[in-house]
Amino acid sequence: xxxxxxxxxxxxxxxxxxxxxxxxxxxxxxxxxxxxxxxxxxxxxxxxxxxxxxxxxxxxxxxxxxxxxxxxxxxxxxxxxxxxxxxxxxxxxxxxxxxxxxxxxxxxxxxxxxxxxxxxxxxxxxxxxxxxxxxxxxxxxxxxxxxxxxxxxxxxxxxxxxxxxxxxxxxxxxxxxxxxxxxxxxxxxxxxxxxxxxxxxxxxxxxxxxxxxxxxxxxxxxxxxxxxxxxxxxxxxxxxxxxxxxxxxxxxxxxxxxxxxxxxxxxxxxxxxxxxxxxxx
Amino acid sequence: xxxxxxxxxxxxxxxxxxxxxxxxxxxxxxxxxxxxxxxxxxxxxxxxxxxxxxxxxxxxxxxxxxxxxxxxxxxxxxxxxxxxxxxxxxxxxxxxxxxxxxxxxxxxxxxxxxxxxxxxxxxxxxxxxxxxxxxxxxxxxxxxxxxxxxxxxxxxxxxxxxxxxxxxxxxxxxxxxxxxxxxxxxxxxxxxxxxxxxxxxxxxxxxxxxxxxxxxxxxxxxxxxxxxxxxxxxxxxxxxxxxxxxxxxxxxxxxxxxxxxxxxxxxxxxxxxxxxxxxxxxxxxxxxxxxxxxxxxxxxxxxxxxxxxxxxxxxxxxxxxxxxxxxxxxxxxxxxxxxxxxxxxxxxxxxxxxxxxxxxxxxxxxxxxxxxxxxxxxxxxxxxxxxxxxxxxxxxxxxxxx
Numbered sequence: 001x002x003x004x005x006x007x008x009x010x011x012x013x014x015x016x017x018x019x020x021x022x023x024x025x026x027x028x029x030x031x032x033x034x035x036x037x038x039x040x041x042x043x044x045x046x047x048x049x050x051x052x053x054x055x056x057x058x059x060x061x062x063x064x065x066x067x068x069x070x071x072x073x074x075x076x077x078x079x080x081x082x083x084x085x086x087x088x089x090x091x092x093x094x095x096x097x098x099x100x101x102x103x104x105x106x107x108x109x110x111x112x113x114x115x116x117x118x119x120x121x122x123x124x125x126x127x128x129x130x131x132x133x134x135x136x137x138x139x140x141x142x143x144x145x146x147x148x149x150x151x152x153x154x155x156x157x158x159x160x161x162x163x164x165x166x167x168x169x170x171x172x173x174x175x176x177x178x179x180x181x182x183x184x185x186x187x188x189x190x191x192x193x194x195x196x197x198x199x200x201x202x203x204x205x206x207x208x209x210x211x212x213x214x215x216x217x218x219x220x221x222x223x224x225x226x227x228x229x230x231x232x233x234x235x236x237x238x239x240x241x242x243x244x245x246x247x248x249x250x251x252x253x254x255x256x257x258x259x260x261x262x263x264x265x266x267x268x269x270x271x272x273x274x275x276x277x278x279x280x281x
Numbered sequence: 282x283x284x285x286x287x288x289x290x291x292x293x294x295x296x297x298x299x300x301x302x303x304x305x306x307x308x309x310x311x312x313x314x315x316x317x318x319x320x321x322x323x324x325x326x327x328x329x330x331x332x333x334x335x336x337x338x339x340x341x342x343x344x345x346x347x348x349x350x351x352x353x354x355x356x357x358x359x360x361x362x363x364x365x366x367x368x369x370x371x372x373x374x375x376x377x378x379x380x381x382x383x384x385x386x387x388x389x390x391x392x393x394x395x396x397x398x399x400x401x402x403x404x405x406x407x408x409x410x411x412x413x414x415x416x417x418x419x420x421x422x423x424x425x426x427x428x429x430x431x432x433x434x435x436x437x438x439x440x441x442x443x444x445x446x447x448x449x450x451x452x453x454x455x456x457x458x459x460x461x462x463x464x465x466x467x468x469x470x471x472x473x474x475x476x477x478x479x480x481x482x483x484x485x486x487x488x489x490x491x492x493x494x495x496x497x498x499x500x501x502x503x504x505x506x507x508x509x510x511x512x513x514x515x516x517x518x519x520x521x522x523x524x525x526x527x528x529x530x531x532x533x534x535x536x537x538x539x540x541x542x543x544x545x546x547x548x549x550x551x552x553x554x555x556x557x558x559x560x561x562x563x564x565x566x567x568x569x570x571x572x573x574x575x576x577x578x579x580x581x582x583x584x585x586x587x588x589x590x591x592x593x594x595x596x597x598x599x600x601x602x603x604x605x606x607x608x609x610x611x612x613x614x615x616x617x618x619x620x621x622x623x624x625x626x627x628x629x630x631x632x633x634x635x636x637x638x639x640x641x642x643x644x645x646x647x648x649x650x651x652x653x654x655x656x657x658x659x660x661x662x663x664x665x666x667x668x669x670x671x672x673x674x675x676x677x678x679x680x681x682x683x
Binding site: 072075076077097099100101103104105107109110111112113120121123124125152153154168172 | 572573575576577578579580581582583586590591594595597669670671
């Protein structure tokens, strides 16, 4: 994939002085089929997506539409059946992992303390103990869990667990941050708080983020752009640019422009959700 | 839930114990999964929340006690024990459960744990007392079921006086200071081990267990992680798993230069521990949640790191469950082998005093074996707590809520 990265350097976008940031992620006609008894299951079809450096793009779609499959391809946990996928490395020469995932249902290790969990990626990359613990500690403090650095996950609430998961991903300083329905397991109030925290972190770090969610509100509130996917097999149905002003605050979700965007996206999504439900019935 | 309008609750009664119940008025600790037990709340007469609090009048404790005593008296008077002792035992047990449960409701919540611990200790003692009583009155043949006091005496005698063979139950470890003077530390410890039935058995169990455990983990982890290895070994392992390991003892004896030494015993223990540990490790490794493997892969863990940081810790609870089974099996195997081929150990002790017809000492051997089993399990639980600190404090919230 590193060859693909260097190839991207000569991308016409970057040459143009028109301030259009160079694409960070280029997914080109991705297909993913899973072998199954009888017909193979087509999870993704002809999915193309370009994400700019520092952009936060959400992917929404009915359940089972392949949005998690897309994220697993981006994360390198699955290989595409065909098509190409490239994540451009930064030009500053720093050694970074290509991506880090914040998984559904947290995925933090119950057998590691908060600090050890956050330091996990650094440890796997061979960062010396002292250094990785310092870095991890800084992240633990940044997500407001200093008091719980030595605690085990079972002592934490759902929201705290998800903060650990986010800190673990960001402590790696990845090229792109991939979030797979990270708030899906939380109650509504905690979700709201966590959405604002994610925005805070993102606005400070300006990471490139691909955010999978089934919540339209969440997608509109957080993103620069929302991609709507079709039901089975997953294709890109529409894209919506979210030009709400930043920094965003929860109060904006009551505004008319927010409601308009939400309605637009829902009108795209409604048919797909109904198709999914009809398929299940 | 009992309300204040309960007709059974006299309003003029002294204030009963009141426990905080889980109801919406309770300040729910929002950010702590391991919530502290609710504090007992003072009774607040007339307040709206009072209706939600549980009141247990003391007479509810008195009623089952009276029923118990009354039943015992009537049943004994009509000769019920002679006619159908099992019915008496059954009803008595049911009444005891009722009594204990009512007591549980009356005990203030902060003493609930102590109460339960007491219950767990007192009931076995009650059984022993019943045995003592029955053997004393002759209802139970004291010859075949000697009263616990006789067994205790036998344990005492076996501990303090060496038998004709020069062995004793514990090896009289209190001689250590004087033995050190004669033989030096190593010699003194050796002399004690040589004399002790308990240490002989414990040593066999422990050494065999440890020898079986290490390869068990390796083979189990391989089978769990690699499908091909699993498919190849599954049938072989299953066939050996169901074989009672004691059955291979004759073969093992052939393999050793000294068939009557410690080698064959320890080998059989190791083999039996191996299969339990291997199967549980396999199950544990296969049961590791997929998401943790994804996290490991996504964060760049190599194969070794994956085992060390993800798979083994994730499988540990199941592996330890295997250890517990393996340890129990090891004790069974050792005692069984000691029955036939040993001149030391608690199994030998038991069978020897059967041969010379001394039931109290036979029972002394049995009770020592039980104590060893309990001791080993406790030891293993202590190790488990050390090795898996993240599982501490779990199960604190499983207190019965009544």
